[in-house]
Amino acid sequence: MSTDMRAQTQRLGVETTGIEIIDEADRTARPQDLFWPWFAANVSVFGISYAGFVLGFGISFWQAVLVTVVGVVVSFLLCGVIAIAGKRGSAPTMVLSRAAFGVTGQKVPGVVSWLTSIGWETFLAITATLATATIFRQLGWGGGTGTKIVACVVTATLIVLASVAGYHIIMRLQSWLTWITGIATVVYIALTAKDVNWAAVSAIPAGSTQAVVGALVLVMTGFGLGWINIAADWSRYQRRDASGSSIVAWNTFGGALAPVLLVVYGLLLAGSNDKLSKGIQSDPVGTLATILPTWFLVPFLVTAILALVSGAVLGIYSSGLTLLSLGVRIPRPRAALVDGVILTVGTIYVVFFADSFINPFQSFLITLGVPLASWAGIMIADIVARRRDYDEEALFDPRGVYGAWDWASIGILAATSVIGWGLVINLFADDASWNNWQGYLLGPLGLGGKGGAWAYANLGVLVALVLSFGLALVLRRGTVRRQEAGA
Template identity: 30%
Template sequence: MKEQNSNTEATAFTVEQRGIDLVPENERHGSPRDLIWFWAGTNMSVFAVVYGPVLIAMGLSLAEATIAIIIGNVVSYAVLGLTSLQGPKVGTSTMVISRAAFGPNAARGYAFLNWISIVGFEAIGLALMVAAAKSVFGYFDIEIGMPGTIALLICLALLQLLLPRLGYQALMLVKKYFTAIFFIAFGAIAIYILPNADYSSLAGGGGRAALFAGIMLMLASGGFSWAGTGSDYTRYLPKNTSSRRIWWAVVIGNCIPIIALQILGAAVASVTPLAEDPISGIPSALPDVFFVPYVVIAILTLLSINASSMYSSGLNLQTLGLKVRRTRAVFFDLIVGGTIAFFAVLAPTFEDALGVFLSLFGLWVAPWAGVYLCDWIARRGKYDAESLFPTPTNKGMYWGIGGVRWSAVVAQVGGMIFGGLWAEVEGVFTGPLMQASGGVNLSIPIGFIMGFLVYLLLAKKAPEPERPGLGQLR
């Protein structure tokens, strides 16, 4: 075991050359326990803390916010756990495996949507890092102006490039140590804030509509935001790794830290009116001496999240069809995400833009996850790996019609339409059934369920080359 660990650490800082191509058996290593450290190190961040105050600002009581946090995270990360199970069996990324359900050409569209979503999350993280770094200069009364802001953005953007360019091994190793550092830091914050929180000030209630809106926010920002990347981080595990252990590792590694931090954030809302601001909010509830250490930790946690996002983003660009190495794809990602982050730093309505982004993201990703998991269940987890990589002379068994399996595409569209009926995108539209049900937002569960059911119905009736592996459903 010591020899294996030393080999892992030795290879962690060499650049991973593999992209979405199949991982051979002799390169499979690790155990589900590694996923606990990986996901805990990813989600133990200042950005997780801020969702608690956001729920309070939506009108929820502390008890209601806690319910929304627990339900939203447990359900969404259970879905992420399921989309992580295919990686060891097939040996490639989630979006490549989705070709079995949607067809290779249709999967390009979903890879693009997932890439856009990931870049959006990256830009949010980078913008917050810039704001955090600027706050340190402000703390010492140093005005850096626009040239300084641009310089900070470039430096932080380049810094966040390091881990995703190195690849899988580096991410797994560094996240393990990050988890310990973040646990100590946030533990110290909790010890100081929780005894001083005014829980009586959070005893009101937002009602049923606010509670469901809070749950939808937790679903979209939680496990569903990573659903299209689950197998990206399990494809290096041995093929015979227990699926049950993988699922539990993903759920535990995500839920325990993120639920604790979000509830901490809700408690912070009773201490300071600035709690919604992830950069200056929490420090305002702490002694001045903690300001700079807190900001350093904040930047490190955001770097940790973006490292995972950029790694998966490169794989999505390859699935999209770009003939570019994964190590070079992250540079393209860096430019696009950095540009969006620059405008996000300047935007006066950053929080509103985040809400719209998460609402639109949830509308497409929920039915996609329903279709993807229905196809996996129907195939009993068995895929023809070579067919996931069609060639001009061998289209493979998942080609469908023109590279599209229309049963999945129709199910996706149907799920989006039904989800949209119960959705609300602030300032854009409100679904008619949401209004009729008293303002209850059910867009993500309805989209997921309808995507699953419509695909189940259509796939059973599809002609044979469109329906490989689904005969068991009869």
């Protein structure tokens, strides 16, 4: 980008910084600033929908509350640890992971991260489109193909424009969205509180240990672990003297506060209404609107879409940075635009042409969740082991202290992913038969095989996370010390 074009773009408020190191003069953010993007991206009525998924494991209300609190808080706490790396290195998350995987080796988890981000943000755009159609039908305004086309175009345009604009505009946008979606969510709770039937909720029988573990993994992957590969993207503008513990605390507080409250309330609603709980499976947000008075449907639709857009914007912005970290040499706004176009095409295909999308789509994302959890364990171990800031120049030089490939990390990623895939099963065997190869360790390890009680617990995600962390902490401690001494 030419100097004149860069200056003109910056005057418009568009961030031109890509994956390069943030200048010291631009590092003005404080730890408490992290509250806004994380809270805004998660204060969505979509969080209420997760209650239907959690109760779907056949567990009681109190078991579900425990799972929700532990799963949400711990998963966002892990995001907070990753966010420390942003302050230490002033670069996006997947660039910082070059210290653990090597400058070239980082492309292996980078591809997984990029696919996961694109997948989740496409899912949010699809959800917004379907919710619009459902609410329009309820209002008697149609809800057919024309409505879906308009909803798809509006949703995709909002996501693309905000993600192209970049960090500074997104941060301002998120602070406004926090208030708008927060107020609307409070009104939603006030209007639907009458639908809570405590007798029905308290009568839900308790589930097995395996079911509780499965629900826990669902909550962790649906919330904090779903963001963990981009957690440092929003802390790279932090002041150099910012407290690491404060970054963790504000990241965790901002990310976890709304989901905990929303999912717990959703448990009360879904536990009171079996029809509502089942409807959430196919149309998460639109189903929640079916118990609202007509006058609030339009405000609910607008705020629901804004909340989904808020989450998608963070993901597309970061997926664009990940694309750059893989070696694609284009300006950051254009990278975000490329990912936005992919999101739009994916949404159009799923909404208008695919016979069944949700189950194959979720199967694909669960498969990616195992290596992503493994990457997270390795990255967290690397952050815990370090005592100094990153050698920022070496993050871009294969001949620097981080080298081109860190074969210990690549080996750990491969081994723990193979183990993890062996401990999860394809929950959508009929719709995604191409993914039925998983779960091959459930039988040999005495866990009941693919039809046993542990099959639906998705142990592989937790095992990949914990095992990769432990192995990396032991096997790479010496490597980290040599890197810091060399730097």
